[in-house]
Amino acid sequence: MNNLIAMPLVIPIIVAMILLLIRRKVILQRVMMTLTLLGLIVVSAMLVQGVQTSDIQRLDFGGWEPPYGILFVADGFSTLLVLMACIITLCCTLFAFRSFTRKFEEMFVYPLILLMLAGVNGSFLTGDLFNLFVCFEVMLLASYALIALGGRSIQLRESLKYVITNIVASWLFLVAIAFLYGTIGTLNMAHIAQRVMELGPTPLITTIALLFFIVFSLKAGLLLFFWLPGSYSVPVTSIAALFAALLTKVGIYAIVRTFTLLFTTSGTIVHQVVMVFAVLTVIAGCFGALAYKDLRQIAAYQVVIGVGVVMMAVVANNESAYEGAVFYLMHDMIGKAMLFLIVGVMIYVTKKTSYADMSGLIRHYPVFGWLFFIVMLMLTGIPPLSGFIGKMLLGQGLIASGSYVLVAISFASSIVILLSLLRVMLQAIFGESNIAEEDKIKLSPWLVAPIALLGCLSLALGVFAENIVPYVQNASYVLVNPQVYIDAILNK
């Protein structure tokens, strides 16, 4: 029992309620936002350390012992993601302080961000499947409001599609939960895992597993990503960055958790389905990243590629692959947030969305230009930046499992990422400037600083990989040995 585990969910909700009351006091809102997020980072770092030094920790709400009550579980994988989510939110919020207009800040944007973070953290930490549904909905409702905030015509159109897609996905989630409860008679994740293990992969359980896979694929943007490019390119920059960094990762987390703990993929049709989905996602993402000239679309398709690459770990299903996946997920959160912030700044200073209309940004904004260079190397996976280690571990895992085609595809996707961003770099960042010195929009250092901070984080993740790998190993150990998780919940 450790009350700290509930804090990543409780603190943002309480602070969001307070911020609702001080709507007009923008400065106070900003101060409270920053302090809250800093506090959350400390709390989640303590959780990461606690899980590392002792063992998987749990919090039974109301003292109801599992499998009867709802509980929160902190294991290596979930706490690492919670920590990253809090750090990314802080960076995006720092960027938001400078980029939001006052009207925007008075329209409850900060409480909504906190509520979304609460939903994200809750989804990572919960140990109950129905509770996962509730946390998903908390996160989604906040994101519905955030995507429509601003009320431009295109935003409203895209958000309507986003909302309806997600309502149908949530409906499927409930159907899957209903069937699972009818078959197994429990919703506690560890308890489900135990009972599924006793029953073996019967046809009914495989069907339910596939249903869950479809639901989470919709949320993660795995193959069913038709809603993603549209809805991720319409919100204001810092919110789009938050979406790209957090929302799809929750779906990925749910897939990884479901198919390492609850259901097994080996020897069933699920394994082939995951493989086909992952491969098609990477290929489709690559086409998308190369096809568009609109920077926001290019950035959105980079998210899609990332989802597909992480999913290959579930196909390989061994320790090295999961280490790679955990590391890659952490890297991907930083990378996608940084890319979306940079794209937002590029559109802000040029007032154009297509990179073909931009040129020579580095002449006016040298630091910013080099940051674009860094994010390109990082997403491609060049050492010493963070992308390299994740991809390397993942590649090792894939080779160990004998999936050579997948290795080729995932590494080829890195080349495509490089190509798609290099085109942008050569056209928009280098070359002669087409903006006259007097027309140049001044770029506040406060806008560049959060992006640089993300770049430093990525560098730190790569350089200090030696110190981070034990945490990642701990996380993937639980993923590979679900019995550890089950014992920590049920037999203690």
Place this chain on the structure above:
Amino acid sequence: METIMIILIGVLVTVATYFILSKNVIRIILGTALLSHAVHMLILTIGEVKKGEAPILGTDGSTYTDALPQALILTAIVIGFAVTAFVLVLAFRTYKTNGTDNLEEMRGDDYE
């Protein structure tokens, strides 16, 4: 009883699917509302509809109906209510800004 419920759920899902496939936003929202009713009834049915006793400690333990699905439904209804309210407001704003409630006219990002 369960058989009748399942047939009813099937009818609801059919009607909802028909609504969701139409172009009018209000029809789609009605469709999603019907869908959520269908799944609530599905959860209820899966917990077995009626066995007799109330689930109270001290009575005969074998004949009462499982109470957990009802708790799940209650939560799901509240969430569905909030989402439906939100999406209705969103649809209204979209209609006022875009001047149409036809999804066919809202595709692509070619105009703004």
